[in-house]
Amino acid sequence: MPTLSFPILIFKTRNKRDDYGARDMRYGDLTAAQLISQYRLNYVSDIVDPYTLTRRNSMNQPQSMFCCNLRGQSEKITRQHCSDLLFDEFRRLSRIFSFYGPYKQVIGKMITHMQYSDGKPFTDRLLDRALEEQILGDKSYDNSTRILITKAIESNINWEKLTYPIEMKNELSKAVSLGKLPKFDRLQDHYNGMGISVHDTWSTYITLKSLNIKHNRFRAEIHYNVQDHFGLDNDDIMNTRFSQFQFFRLWFVLQRYDQFGFKLFMTNMHTTIEISGSI
Template sequence: MTALQFPCTLFKTQNRMDDYSAKDMRCGDLTAEQLKSNYGLVDISTRANPYTLTKVTPFTQPQSMFYGSRGEGEKISRTQCANILFDELRDLSRLFSVYGPYKHLIKRMITHMQNGNGKPFSSMHLDNALKMHIVNEKTENSTLSKIKYALNENINWKAGIYPVKDKNEFRKAILEGKLPKFDRFQDNFNGMGITVHDTWATEITIKNLQIDNNHYQAVLHYKVQDHFGLDVNDISKFRFNQFRFFRIWFVLQRYDKFNFKPFMTNMETTIEITGVRN
């Protein structure tokens, strides 16, 4: 009987890592006319009009009683307009990151979009958020529960090995569970729902497995990737479109006059698990 060799990849999502062809990674591909007519993106900012490159004042806001009485607002450059929109985006982000150790992350990631030119983003805080999510998920559907189940069911205790022929049992078990995603109720307010929310790609590796008497000890490595970008499906949904935050974000990313690049958000963590023979 052949033993599984380590490190060994237990699971990979169908979505692959570093997929720059994904729909939410597009940028600078829509005209002002398309943004207005296809997605209803007319009222973007309370501070600057990205289409006319003018500052917004009470006299230039359509809902104002003073609208039109003083002509257009002060002309600004494209760079000035983008800077104003990014500042407004950071201010509006407070709606989605009210409390907790991760609430500062969204501002850092907005600034990374402004200045990072599409470079991947990682942070110890993101790695820690991933670890806390995985170890605190106590349901039977969690990936840790599913991996423990596969180990318990398939370890050959007599030989002290995990048979290579049963490697696919890990994948089958994980597919029946729920991968770590930041779509819980608390993630709407703790900064993780707005920075990550759903995830694009996940890889789970077992780095080491020791089987001794009737005990095992395994070291797992999780690598998770998300895209900090919006696609047309996002902005077409009322729950996104109703918020000025997402309207500004979409215009900064997709308007051909701005073309700010979305980026890959990378998270990883190592977790040790132990178990005993049933």
């Protein structure tokens, strides 16, 4: 009877990895007129006006009663200086969503990566740690892919021959499809930095690296390879849930304005966990 050989890919999402053509990976494709008229992004920063390359003062912010009369007094700056100031403000505003726990610094690193790394993929050991913590912390028998894979292996091992039949491989894929893939949409993710850094994910590949069966027990290694896009699409910025925050308005302009056009990047996370079970 043919049996599984390892490692073996047991699940992958429909979304492919490294999809640089995705809608949220677009950059530098919108004019100032489009950003203002179509997306209502006329005001995105308290520090500078990115469309006129002028530095604001306290008198030409919207809350000032003198704004209309004193706009001409604003200081002209270079495009480079303007983008530097916008990124500083971008990082500062991120603290609204990331102020507690071991992952609160990750979003700042990702913003800096967007500023200087020209679209190169991003990895960080804290993201890998957060992924592992999320997988191990999910105790739901209906949603946890870890628990569902464990139950599928238990149910389909040939316990007489101590092997896993190759024709039962699809049962592992089916088990994962019934659960909820690792995401960062829990309550704590709203303030620990993971919700703003990753939140949902784009693609997930799950590999069974090893399976050892002895007597009436088994032990296996499962590898999770997860990828997200650090970018916004049109639906994001048109959603009032996001557009009401200056943080997202500023992000969209840095990404999509044709005078800036900072490249987006892939966020890569991976972890290997151990599972075990018995007959």
